[in-house]
Amino acid sequence: MQIRLADKAGFCAGVRRAFEIAEDAVDKPEKWYTLGSLVHNRQVVEYFKEKGIMPVESIEDIAEEGSGVILRSHGVPPEVVKQARKKGLIIKDATCPLVKRIHDLVSMLENEGYDIVIFGDINHPEVQAILGWCKYKARVVADTDEAKKIEGSKKIGFLSQTTKDEFEFLKAAEALLSKAYEVRIFNTICSATRQRQEAAVRLSQQVDLMLVIGDKNSSNTNTLFEECKNTGVKTYLIQNAAEIKDEWLKGVAVVGVTAGASTPDWIIKEVVDKMAAYKENNKQEQGVEESFARLEAEIADFIPPERGDIIKGVVVEVRDNEVMVDVGGKSEGVVPLRELTVKEVNSAREVVKVGDTIEVLVLRWDDDGTILLSKKKVDAIKALDHLEEAYRKGSLIEGTVIDVVKGGLLVDAGVVAFVPASHVEEGYVKNLDEYKGKTFTFKVIEFNRSKRRGSQVVLSRKEVMAQERERRKQEFWNSIAEGQIKKGIVKRILDYGAFVDLDGFEGLLHVSELDYKRIEHPADVLKEGDEIEVKVIAVDSEKGRVSLSRKALLKNPWEIVVEKYKPGDIIEGTVVRMAPFGVFIEVEPGVDGLCHISQMANHRVEKPEHVVKIGEKVRVKILGIDNEEKRISLSIKEALSDIDRREVEEYLAKQGGNNE
Numbered sequence: 001m002q003i004r005l006a007d008k009a010g011f012c013a014g015v016r017r018a019f020e021i022a023e024d025a026v027d028k029p030e031k032w033y034t035l036g037s038l039v040h041n042r043q044v045v046e047y048f049k050e051k052g053i054m055p056v057e058s059i060e061d062i063a064e065e066g067s068g069v070i071l072r073s074h075g076v077p078p079e080v081v082k083q084a085r086k087k088g089l090i091i092k093d094a095t096c097p098l099v100k101r102i103h104d105l106v107s108m109l110e111n112e113g114y115d116i117v118i119f120g121d122i123n124h125p126e127v128q129a130i131l132g133w134c135k136y137k138a139r140v141v142a143d144t145d146e147a148k149k150i151e152g153s154k155k156i157g158f159l160s161q162t163t164k165d166e167f168e169f170l171k172a173a174e175a176l177l178s179k180a181y182e183v184r185i186f187n188t189i190c191s192a193t194r195q196r197q198e199a200a201v202r203l204s205q206q207v208d209l210m211l212v213i214g215d216k217n218s219s220n221t222n223t224l225f226e227e228c229k230n231t232g233v234k235t236y237l238i239q240n241a242a243e244i245k246d247e248w249l250k251g252v253a254v255v256g257v258t259a260g261a262s263t264p265d266w267i268i269k270e271v272v273d274k275m276a277a278y279k280e281n282n283k284q285e286q287g288v289e290e291s292f293a294r295l296e297a298e299i300a301d302f303i304p305p306e307r308g309d310i311i312k313g314v315v316v317e318v319r320d321n322e323v324m325v326d327v328g329g330k331s332e333g334v335v336p337l338r339e340l341t342v343k344e345v346n347s348a349r350e351v352v353k354v355g356d357t358i359e360v361l362v363l364r365w366d367d368d369g370t371i372l373l374s375k376k377k378v379d380a381i382k383a384l385d386h387l388e389e390a391y392r393k394g395s396l397i398e399g400t401v402i403d404v405v406k407g408g409l410l411v412d413a414g415v416v417a418f419v420p421a422s423h424v425e426e427g428y429v430k431n432l433d434e435y436k437g438k439t440f441t442f443k444v445i446e447f448n449r450s451k452r453r454g455s456q457v458v459l460s461r462k463e464v465m466a467q468e469r470e471r472r473k474q475e476f477w478n479s480i481a482e483g484q485i486k487k488g489i490v491k492r493i494l495d496y497g498a499f500v501d502l503d504g505f506e507g508l509l510h511v512s513e514l515d516y517k518r519i520e521h522p523a524d525v526l527k528e529g530d531e532i533e534v535k536v537i538a539v540d541s542e543k544g545r546v547s548l549s550r551k552a553l554l555k556n557p558w559e560i561v562v563e564k565y566k567p568g569d570i571i572e573g574t575v576v577r578m579a580p581f582g583v584f585i586e587v588e589p590g591v592d593g594l595c596h597i598s599q600m601a602n603h604r605v606e607k608p609e610h611v612v613k614i615g616e617k618v619r620v621k622i623l624g625i626d627n628e629e630k631r632i633s634l635s636i637k638e639a640l641s642d643i644d645r646r647e648v649e650e651y652l653a654k655q656g657g658n659n660e
C-alpha cells in the first residue's frame with residue numbers, strides 16, 4: 001500500500017502562531033487560560049490542559065486576578081478584550097492576523113455606513129467575533145439562497161469567514177450585486193484553507209481512499225472532507241489514528257492523507273505510522289516516512305524571520321491585490337499590492353507569477369501577527385545601491401518617465417527619481433508631456449540616502465547628451481583624415497561655399513572646390529538637404545576645421561580634352577573671356593583654349609571685341625595641345641579657311657561628278 005500526503009496539510013500559519021503563543025505561556029509564572037478552544041482541535045486543547053493552560057468559556061470564569069488569558073485564533077469581540085483588561089488580566093492575543101484584518105474591515109465599513117453582510121456560519125466563533133467588531137450590525141448568510149433574500153439598500157459591504165469555499169462566496173457576491181447602488185466585496189477567504197482544499201482534491205483524484213484528519217468541529221476540516229468526498233473517492237474524517245479501521249485499508253493500493261489547518265503534525269504522523277503497519281510496499285512507505293521526516297525537519301530548522309529581515313520566498317498564489325509567499329517552515333507571508341512594486345499596476349499578476357522566487361522584506365511579524373512582506377522595499381534598497389554606485393562612478397543608468405510634475409519629470413529608476421526641466425535636453429523643452437512613458441539613459445547628478453526624509457535622486461539627461469556629443473567629437477577627430485571620401489548632407493549654403501554635415505560635424509566645401517568649371521554661386525549646383533560625396537582635402541583638428549572637395553571626385557576635364565581632340569580638329573567653343581592679346585574659348589567645361597588675336601581673322605584685328613563677343617559660340621581649329629602645360633591653342637581664322645576650302649572642294653567634287 002502506498003501512502004501519499006497532500007502537499008499542503010496540517011497547521012496553517014495562523015494556528016501555528018497560536019500554538020507557539022500558548023507554548024510560550026507554559027513556562028510563565030502566572031496561571032494561564034485560553035478563552036474557548038485555542039484552535040478547533042481537541043488534541044491541541046488536551047495537550048495544553050496537560051501543561052496547565054485551561055480553557056474557559058468566559059472571562060468571568062477566571063477567578064484569579066493577575067492571571068493570563070490567551071485570545072484564540074478565531075478572535076474575540078472587542079468587549080471581551082475590554083472585560084479582560086478591566087479584570088486586570090494579562091492578555092496574549094493569538095487571533096490569526098487574517099481574521100484581525102476582517103475585524104478592521106467590518107469596523108471601517110460600519111463607520112462608513114455600509115450594510116454589512118458576512119458569508120459564514122453564524123454559530124462559528126470567528127463569525128461571532130467579527131459581529132462584535134461591527135457592533136453586531138451585520139447580517140450573516142450561509143449560502144447564495146440566503147444572500148438572494150437580503151433586502152436592497154444603498155450600499156453593502158460583503159466579506160467572508162476565512163474558511164469558507166471561495167466559489168460559493170463569489171456566487172453569493174454575484175447575488176448581492178443588484179441589491180445596492182454600491183457593493184464593496186472583500187475576498188477574505190484564507191488561502192491556506194483553499195490551498196489545503198486544492199491539494200486535497202488533487203490528491204483525491206490519484207488515490208483509492210482519502211483520510212481527512214481533523215476535529216469534527218473544525219469548519220475547514222469539514223470543508224476538506226466534503227471536497228474530497230465530492231471527487232467520488234471513498235473518504236473518512238478521523239480525529240486521530242485510533243479511529244482508523246483495518247477494513248478500510250483492505251485491498252487499497254494508494255491512500256491519500258490530508259489534515260485540517262488546526263491539526264498538529266504529531267497527529268498526522270501517528271496516522272501515517274498506523275497505516276505503515278499495513279504496509280504492502282515497503283519502499284513506498286519508506287518514501288512517505290522520509291518525506292514526513294523532511295517535513296518535520298523543515299519545520300524544526302525554520303528560524304522565523306524578524307522585522308527588517310530580507311528573505312527569499314516562493315510565490316504560491318497571486319491575486320489582484322496581494323501575493324502569497326511561502327517563506328519556508330510551512331509559513332506564508334502576504335505582499336499587498338501597494339508593497340509589490342514602485343510601478344503603477346492594476347493587478348499583482350502583472351508583476352509576479354506562481355513559482356517565482358522573490359526577495360522580500362519582513363515588515364511585521366508578531367506585532368499584530370501577520371507576516372506582512374514588502375518586495376517594493378527590497379527592490380528600492382537594491383535600486384538605491386545601484387544608483388549610489390552609479391553616482392559615485394559617474395556611470396549611466398536607465399529609467400522610464402512615469403509622470404510630469406511642476407519643474408520636471410518623475411522617472412522610475414527602481415525608485416522614483418527627479419529630472420529638472422533644465423536637464424531634460426541640451427536646449428529648452430517646450431512640452432514635457434512628450435517624454436511620458438519613454439525610456440532614456442540618465443546620469444545621477446544628486447544622491448541623498450535618507451531613511452527619515454526619503455531618499456533624493458536627481459537625474460540629468462542633458463549631461464548624458466553632452467557626454468555623448470563629446471565622445472562622438474573625439475571619435476570624429478580621431479577618425480577623420482585627408483584623402484577620405486565621405487558622404488554628407490548639405491546643411492547651409494553661403495556665397496563662398498557650402499557647409500556639409502559629416503556625422504554631426506560640418507566641413508567647408510569652398511565654391512572653388514565644387515567643380516572644374518566655373519561656378520558663379522554654390523546654389524547653382526547644390527541645395528540644402530542634398531546628400532553628396534566629398535573628399536577630405538584638409539583637416540585642422542585644433543581649429544576644428546575640415547576642408548572638403550567635390551571637384552576632386554569629378555573627372556578632370558583636361559583628360560577629356562586629351563582623349564577627345566587632336567590638332568587640326570574643328571570644334572565649337574564659347575567665348576568666355578577677352579584679353580588684349582586674344583580671347584579664351586571654353587572647349588569643354590573647365591578647359592579654355594586661347595585664340596591669339598592674330599588668329600582671329602584674315603585681316604588685322606585691333607581689338608578682339610571687334611570680332612567676337614562674350615558668350616558667342618564660334619568654330620575654332622585646334623592648332624596645338626600642350627599636355628604638360630595644359631594649354632590648347634585655337635584659331636578662328638584657320639577654322640573659317642578650312643571650312644571655306646572644304647565647301648569649295650565639295651562644290652568642285654559635285655561639279656566634276658555632274659560633268660561626267
Ligand code: SF4
Nearest residue numbers: 012014096098162190
Ligand atoms: S486557516 Fe487561515 S485564517 Fe484560519 S487561522 Fe489559519 S491562517 Fe488564519
